[in-house]
Amino acid sequence: MNIGIASKKSGLPSKTIRYYEDIELLKPARAENGYRDYSLEDVHSLTFLQRARNLGFTVEECRLLLSLYNDKNRSSSEVKSLALHKVATIEKKIAELSAMKKMLTSLAKNCHGDNRPDCPILDEIAGETEKV
Amino acid sequence: MNIGIASKKSGLPSKTIRYYEDIELLKPARAENGYRDYSLEDVHSLTFLQRARNLGFTVEECRLLLSLYNDKNRSSSEVKSLALHKVATIEKKIAELSAMKKMLTSLAKNCHGDNRPDCPILDEIAGETEKV
DNA sequence: ATTGACCTTCCATCTACTGGAAGCTTTATT
DNA sequence: AATAAAGCTTCCAGTAGATGGAAGGTCAAT
Known part of the structure; x- marks a missing residue:
């Protein structure tokens, strides 16, 4: 075709x-x-x-x-391990996406159009990034 | 810093x-x-x-x-809708990743290093792509 | 005071496409 | 049969989103 x-x-x-x-x-x-x-x-x-x-x-x-x-x-176990390695990568990505989804949902929920100066989500994220 | x-x-x-x-x-x-x-x-x-x-x-x-x-x-409802739209995108991506993970896992499982000519997963995917 | 780590800008290169020109082939319409 | 539109070809240029390296300034430690 x-x-x-x-x-x-x-x-x-x-x-x-x-x-x-x-x-x-x-x-x-x-x-x-x-x-x-x-x-x-x-x-x-x-x-x-x-x-x-x-x-x-x-x-x-x-x-x-x-x-x-x-x-x-499908005789190569090398390629098999690549596949399994990628499965792990995918799992990690899914976890990250879930976290991102949760965050965006919360951000959107707190977005009413009025003025709310403080945001617990921001503080939470801020806390997470302190370690290093 | x-x-x-x-x-x-x-x-x-x-x-x-x-x-x-x-x-x-x-x-x-x-x-x-x-x-x-x-x-x-x-x-x-x-x-x-x-x-x-x-x-x-x-x-x-x-x-x-x-x-x-x-x-x-966070006063803009326009930006809020963007966030919610992105949440939907993320959900879709998670679903796709889950499907990919399932597929890769199956592929890896059928990969023993010996010679197996037929693969039910391939047939399944082949069946799915026929529509158009 | 000099070595090495870190910073600066600038310019080139890379990945993974995407768009467009110029031209040939096929299909549909008149 | 002629022609127009659609679809195919190659080739070359441009884009996004970085990434690498050169040439040189700064800083902290020996």
């Missing part, structure tokens, strides 16, 4: 897909007319990339994750 | 702190000798920036969040 369809299916802009080819993340077949020709498998990889990038993995990390994702044999 | 201390307290590299000054996110006072002089409040803002950037907010979003964070009066 052409790049436009692959783009819609994967959620990645065509530009980005071409860029990923440039940096050798994913090399599609070429049709007779020179157009890129994406297989369903390619689209799955692109979708995987879209998600992984969106979740904050670097392109180089994606390259490794993709090899885990694509390797039918 | 000097930039090195502010860096350690906030978790941001000095380079990045100077860059944030360049783009007018945070303007510290200057000591007599020309050195940047950060207050505790500055450090709290820097820590806030460190977290927010780490969680995927753009610098421009950070600029707004920071104004919410720093505005003692």
Whole structure:
């Protein structure tokens, strides 16, 4: 299939897909007319990339994750440990996001449009940063 | 305090702190000798920036969040709605990360180092991407 | 007084795209 | 059949958000 369809299916802009080819993340077949020709498998990889990038993995990390994702044999324990390491990273990120969510929610709650000079949340954060 | 201390307290590299000054996110006072002089409040803002950037907010979003964070009066309901909007974004991101974590965990679990040709997770993902 | 750590500015480089020009191919419309 | 619009190609430039290094000033300790 052409790049436009692959783009819609994967959620990645065509530009980005071409860029990923440039940096050798994913090399599609070429049709007779020179157009890129994406297989369903390619689209799955692109979708995987879209998600992984969106979740904050670097392109180089994606390259490794993709090899885990694509390797039918999955014989490398090295790649397995990368995956587990990333799981830990994700857990940490989830925890941070939860903290951020809590903080923003509190900040918004205290934002009534009137003048309230003191803010317990600020004080709390201030207290946390003292250690060093 | 000097930039090195502010860096350690906030978790941001000095380079990045100077860059944030360049783009007018945070303007510290200057000591007599020309050195940047950060207050505790500055450090709290820097820590806030460190977290927010780490969680995927753009610098421009950070600029707004920071104004919410720093505005003692918090009188703007516009900024409040931004915060609530961001809370929704965070929730979505948490959901995505959870999905990614689940996926990576499954992938890792099926990675024994031996040869297993079929992978139920891959099939599952493949099934999901068919729609379009 | 000099060594080393720390600070300054400035300019170059990097990652990961994104936009646009110039031009070929395919599809739809007249 | 002709033409216009849509979609593809490559190539080159620009963006965001840092990051690295040079050249040089400052400060604290030996």
